[in-house]
Amino acid sequence: MISCEELVAACNRRLSPERFQDYTLNGLQVEGRQRVSRVMSGVTACQELLDEAVAWKADLVLVHHGYFWKNEPVAVTGMKRRRLATLLNHDIGLLAYHLPLDAHPELGNNVLLGQHLGFEVAGCLDDDTGLGLLWHGELSTPMLPGDLATLVSERMQRTPLLIEAPQGHEVRRIAWCTGGAQDMITAAAEAGMDAFISGEISERTTHLARELGIHYLAAGHHATERFGARALGQWLGKEFGVEHRFVDIDNPA
The missing domain is CATH 3.40.1390.30 (NIF3 (NGG1p interacting factor 3)-like)
Incomplete structure (x- = not known):
């Protein structure tokens, strides 16, 4: 006590x-x-x-x-x-x-989501802001976006919504931010990521993914923040x- x-x-x-x-x-x-x-x-x-x-x-x-x-x-x-x-x-x-429970490097939703999905967690792409909300890493073996969606579904026990970039390229470098962070897709694309995972999707997210050339997976606001x-x-x-x-x-x- x-x-x-x-x-x-x-x-x-x-x-x-x-x-x-x-x-x-x-x-x-x-x-x-x-x-x-x-x-x-x-x-x-x-x-x-x-x-x-x-x-x-x-x-x-x-x-x-x-x-x-x-x-x-x-x-x-x-x-x-x-x-x-x-x-x-x-x-x-x-x-x-x-936000403090999204960003924490040991107890945070983001780092733990990356670990749960089996990514090689590299750190934050937005360290310069001091927030640490946009995380990134790599897949040990590159995979097609559909296979990544299957992995996410199996690990999260929830089928994600997948928006594939027109090029259909494989995924090795990946970024993510839990919850309602779909608009971070632009920063992820600018950082050269192949795919971005968040919780929610907006109408504009589909067009951003297609036009920026980055695969997007909406894995659930609640599911990514458990x-x-x-x-x-x-x-x-x-x-x-x-x-x-x-x-x-x-x-x-």
Whole structure:
């Protein structure tokens, strides 16, 4: 068991959220019990995850997608009220890290996605920005884009949407950024990558892929971001002896 204050401070030291100009608040979003022995992690603080936390008697919920996003309605009504009431009525805290949990070189969604897919992870293409969100690496053996899509499908247990470049070239050099980072395809193409993987696709992404000559795979926003919160929760378990459980609430997006 550890105090919530100590736990949050440890996470902040590990992830350095002050480096990021994010779309939401990184860190403790809802205060709960002052002592933490059970941490439930998940991708998004949806109602289903909160209900699981209540049933498991969690002290703290740790997620990648929390609350209080920029430009969202501020009124605590409807869905927002129900979610916050669940946390407050059961004295459960909510801890959320967005971009810091994408970029971390050991616990981040990006590095762990690359490792999960079996890529030879080389590092970040945007190190000069200090963010570390656009990662790149190589395939040990070049493969056709369709074969890469099959690999992603098998490893992610989710069929990706593949947009092939007209040239149909093999893939060796590959870049990726999890979640809604489809517009990073331009930077990936400019860096000479053969393919780019992200979570989502926009209408414009198809045209960018075809005209820039780079294969694109949309592997799912949720699916590509299942790694960071779980890894951070596991780290907390090892570091402080808290009980940790990851719950994957399926989301096809």
